[in-house]
Amino acid sequence: MFLGRFRAEPDSSSAEVPTATSILHPFLPEESSDLLNLIPVAAAIVRFEEEQPAIVAVNRMFRLSGVGTERMRSVLLSELKEELTAFFQSTDAQKRFSWKYGNAVEYRYFDVLLARREQSSERPVCLLTLLDQTAELRTQQNLRREMLTDSLTGLCNRAGFGEVIEERVTNDNRDNFAVLAVNLNGFSRINACMGALSGDELLISVARRLKGALRGRDVLGRTGGDEFAILLHVDDATDDALEVAERIQEVLTTPFSLSDFEIRIDCAIGIALGCDQMADAEDMIRHAQFAVKRAKRTGRTEVYQSRVFDVARKQFRIETELRRAIETRALTLNFQPICDLSTGKITSFESLARWRTEDGTELTPGEFIPVAEESGLIVPLGRWALDEAVRTMSIWNRAADGDCGVKLAVNLSAIQLQRDRVPVVLREALERHGVDGSHIVLELTESALVTDPDGIAHTLRGLKDLGTTLAMDDFGTGYSNLAYLQTLPIDVLKIDRSFIQGMMGDRDKIAIVRAILSLAQALGMQTTAEGIESNELAQTLAALGCTYGQGFLYARPLSADDAFQFLRDS
Template identity: 65%
Template sequence: MLTPEASTKLFGPQKSAKFLDMLPIPAAIVVLTATGFGFEGINQAFRRAGLGVAAQSSPVIGLLGERIASFFGSDERSIEFDWAFGDAVDCRYFRVKIGRRTVDHVHKRALVTLIDNTSETRTENSLRREMMTDSLTGLPNRAGFTEQLETAIAQRSRAAFAVLSINLDRFSRVNACMGGLSGDELLISVARRMKGALRVGDVIARTGGDEFTILMAVDDGPSDALHVARRIEDSLIAPFRLSDFEIRVSCSIGIALGADQEGDAEELVRHAQFAVKRSKKTGRTEVYQTRAFDLARQEFGIETELRRAIDNGALRLAFQPICDLATGRIVAFEALSRWRTEQGVELSPSDFIPVAEESGLIVPLGRWAMAQAIETVAEWDRRTGGDCGVSVAVNLSAIQLQRDRVATMVGDILESHGVEGRRLTIELTESAIVADPDRTAHTIRALKELGTTLAMDDFGTGYSNLAYLQKLPIDVLKIDRSFVSGMLADRDKVAIVRAILSLAQALGMKTTAEGIETNELAQTLTALGCTYGQGYLYARPLPADQAFRLLSLSKN
């Protein structure tokens, strides 16, 4: 770069300005004297750029004066930086370079050159806006919202803001029934209404298909966020007009407060999404709670380890006897899944079965349990030289009933181990039947064709729809332990048990009472007409070998 001193030395002070005209970019020689800044030379490009011809009117001096003065006071020979001036509409962008040949704190003269990047910068800003904006609603998209949230985190106290995650209910149904264009129209209308319900300064973004996220300032913690959530809900009360239909839209809202955690922007959004997931279950606006999130993380840990346990065959079955109340003879064993983790912790089925159902692992877990139970019965038959005299009961999850080809799976397992279908009792819950009645009815009939016995587990705790008992070939009603335990001291429980037994008798079904722990309770149930009993009075769930020894002792 030709410095001011070099141009003056080569051409003289009068000729340096003519030399500058040879440069295709705006350039000027700036000097600092005791009276202020001045120009020693300015080229035509500088004048055409509208950067002024007098030090008093030039933006270079007026807006960059401090930078130039700072440069003269430093030991730098050159500096380079971006500079913008003008209002928002007509803002211009330059790359500025200030240089000198030698550091001279007495004769302060420098060459200032500017490269006009206005066109490129405007194009870049335009593309950036498009990348940060949802094309359908015109709201910020996920990237744009995250950027604004990160700015809020950097500039404000965490206690000063909250994030609301909003999911529309039934939106997928609108899309499926009325088409994508109607769905888009609904989203635009919803976005307009919700934006109108916000306060000045609140930011709303569309961060997913039917998901909106709000960044809002808070002064009174959760109360401010809950107030805005109510305004959002109120804004959606009036139906939306789509074609010839009036569509009512509700939403689920989750709130995460900035003061509740120290993570980054993505973590705060994730917490709000976790809260909205709980909102879908509870039907009310939910504020993120650390304990609930920790529990969810623990469940993910259980899921990961359970998957390995299923793959590695680390689970086992325990067998609890089911006895004929009239004779005391063992007629069946219920197979129950048991799991000791890699850390040696014995997890209750109530801890890992719900995780298996939510994650879909219940299907391979259920297949394993069914195969293991039938294999155990086949092994007992071999050890006794024939039919060992008992059947095995296996629980079938509602999730597996919906997702798996249950009848085919059961038939293949029975055939592979040479066990007759009558030796297997499949226990279903009422919820499994209600979830998909038509599919369930087809599956149940296919299982009956295999000769299996069907039992309705936990009867009385769910829907207790008598229509299903009439239509489906249920053989056994299992009375839940919540009715049996403490029955002798509670007349209401006695009345419920008596009603279930009468119903089963009228429908030609047998009954099994769970949770029997005393002889007195067993005798009372026998007197009331209950067929079978199960509980700690007879035995706790036992490993297969111990269960077989108990069976052998009961026959002697």
Template identity: 60%
Template sequence: MLDLLPVPTAIASVVSGAVVFDTVNIAFRAAGFAAREGRAALLNEIGDQILVFLLSGDTRRRMALRLGDAVDSRHYDVTLARREESAGTPRCIMSLVDQTPEQRTETSLRREMNTDSLTGLPNRTGFGDLVEERVATGDRARYAVLAINLDRFSRVNACMGSLSGDELLISVARRFKGVLRSSDVLARTGGDEFAVLLGLRDGADDALHAATRLQQALIQPFQLSDFTIRVECSIGIALAEDSDAEAEDVIRHAQFAVKRSKRTGQTEVYRPHLFDIVRSQFSIETQLRHALEARQLHLAFQPICDLSNGRISSFEALARWRTAEGENISPVDFIPVAEESGLIVPLGRWAMDEAARTLSDWDRMAGGDCGARMAVNLSAVQLQRDNVEAMFAEVLAQHQLSGHRFTIELTESAFVVDPDRTLRTMLALKEMGAQIAMDDFGTGYSNLAYLQKLPIDKLKIDRSFITGMLADRDKVAIVRAILSLAQALGLRTTAEGIETQELEHTLVALGCAFGQGYFYSRPIDADAAYALLLARNA
């Protein structure tokens, strides 16, 4: 009956403390498991495990068996089932199911899943598995992950097509492979992204030297069709010793570092405190999104005074945020996050609407024009992403205000990103009556050509030039030069950061028209601002 079984099968028993096969079937012999010198070769592989089973109280057990070397191995699913003992001798029947075809198919599929089809390198999944294996060794101090991002690669695809882009990627991979050690692992983890699992012999310096070699590998231009293409890359490094994080965390840290590298233009090594800053910014973004929906923000108003008579000519509307827990979040923290995330568009729309609503309320309380303008900041990001003209017209109509009651303050960066669009927007705003002020003049690009080409009405001199001006001749010279330039171009000027009467008198003597700062008032709420307007302009 045993010979009829379709799989290699044998009956094993314990004789004198050793396992022997009492009976084997034809398939068992055909598979090469027959006895040699009285002992089946198979017992050399699993004899000890069979013995443990026979001496245990178990009735059934399964195990995996691999025979041969890595190149030509065979895989079996082994089942042991206890049989009735004969004369007190423990016995079992063993059957082996050949799973080699399935294993080879699975291995092939896994290899395909973990390999980039274009370059033949490990892909994102395969690279993650390799880093996971390295992490499992527990020797964190001896490896690093490098994330590499090709700069402007998308332009190659856009201008020359995907086939040329693929050719470039293959060539880049070959060059990278050529400057790495045989023990290092290069992977393609995304469209224009590569990664390296790097063994460290001399610590962090190894990673920095490898980054230099990778960048130098791209110095020689690539020849694609009739074009000579120059490619550069940004590199971020994560040292596994920096953290007890898992493999996925180490890879993410390297990707964080490469994003910073794209901004700084140099190889960046991940530092936990920088990541903490980014996590904090992400938290602010989430909270800010909720705050906008829950209307937790408010405006504060700081007066801008006419230096010739001390009267308030306008108020600058400034966004302020107090969380539901009572924490005040500084604009220095949340405005940059709003610009990066795109939340500056709804934030800017809210600020414009709220400033107009406040001005309308003041007019109603005054029984007519309250005598003050409203200055509202417009972000360069909002200028690019929003239909500012339509938004401003809608606000004016909703609150029944004239455009001449508003000054739109733009920083110099707004004029640089897209000068043509900026010019069209400025002209449209001026047609509706608004005035345009260049905010923080002197701290940005300071391209004087903008003062000639763009319809600017006012220059706001940054507080960094005003603070401490009386004790610094250079600052006095700079302020005098700005005021002379503004006068020559017919522009009015506002000095920010006035904190003393002496500063006010000096600026008046130099020819400055308006002033803003703590000498007049800190930013205050709408009711206090209206009371201050009545008191100073009585």
């Protein structure tokens, strides 16, 4: 929309009021002078008189802009005096800058443009235009405020909390700050049982209590579904932070009234100190969250320690690479022979996973199997191991004209037995590779029985229906109930190497091994001793009644091809 014409404000000292056109005639080409009357924004003609800028003409939009209705009393002359003076004293043809005008309650924002052209006049003149950006910037500020605020509690969210840290914590004063991460234990169960609305109500109540436990200069934010974060200004970093953590735990001990129920909730608290070396605010938040994870395991408030975090980063790297290795089948199986102690004949091989990472590092199962179990990767890893073992057995059988005469043992994780349909997976692998289940031995640990004895028993019966042999691995190191051994279809007990190694010079170990062998005989089970490294030990175990032996005495773990050749040569 085009606006009104320029009009010069009356000047009491002058009988004749100059027009905008006459003033700007030397400023713009003649053919464009009439366009000045159609400028659609607040505009004014400014002249430099006696080392002072003076407004000599304004248009209607200028008078309505709120920066002064009388040109000689406009706030522009005081607020922008330095910018105008500098422009007139420079050789620039134009200058653009932002101007904030008003007070903290009602700021207004303008985009200011100064423009001029060469002229012969002794008194320089320029055109000043104001573009009011107040509405646009306020909208941006409101949107940004919404982006940085948790809509439920009104606290800053993770992004907003990070900005607060960036604003307050600098390299010079970081020793005076700490971040606490507070995670509510069991909140998901409340959400599931009572509904999301009740969960939201609880979060609001928790936020109020946490706010009441803090000082005015501390900042509380909600950084996750059931996690809050606090930026503390501390004098004695560790002691002050631990004191606040204790106060938070105290305020949460009082039950919450929720839908006619009294809900008790506790929390895990992790602390990251500003004195720790870190790159940015996100580091402080992440360090505190890592400490929370440890606090959940230990049951007490934990302070971040960089050494522990380095271990966690290494585990995360292993998890990432292991996931990719499983997808690309970059792992391999090695095979260690198990021999009949009475004849020395190889009866089976135990399959052992081996992994060379992308950078060429050899990782032992003890390094990557725990990571796989914690991350859930043990399920796809276990499926791969079953399929690879069955495939290898198929290759060996074909190379031996139908039957190689040995079995292959595969380890099953307790988590794998709980989460996966192992009988179905194994049956599909056997059918796919044309192998009979009698060629497969499945080894499980005692911990698998403790977690879900009824469910595991059902799974084991399904595996026995496929014709497999079931072995209890590392027997004697877990928590087995002997009653389970009577009811479960276990065929072999494997005596852990910790009882075998050093047995010859330790009467207590001999007594333990003899007891396990007697138990197995009473239950009609066979036995395998792990960790045999000498003929003397093998002969002693055979004399005690042990059925099979496994260890470096016979061979170290071998590749599939070397294991088959070892079988042929034996």
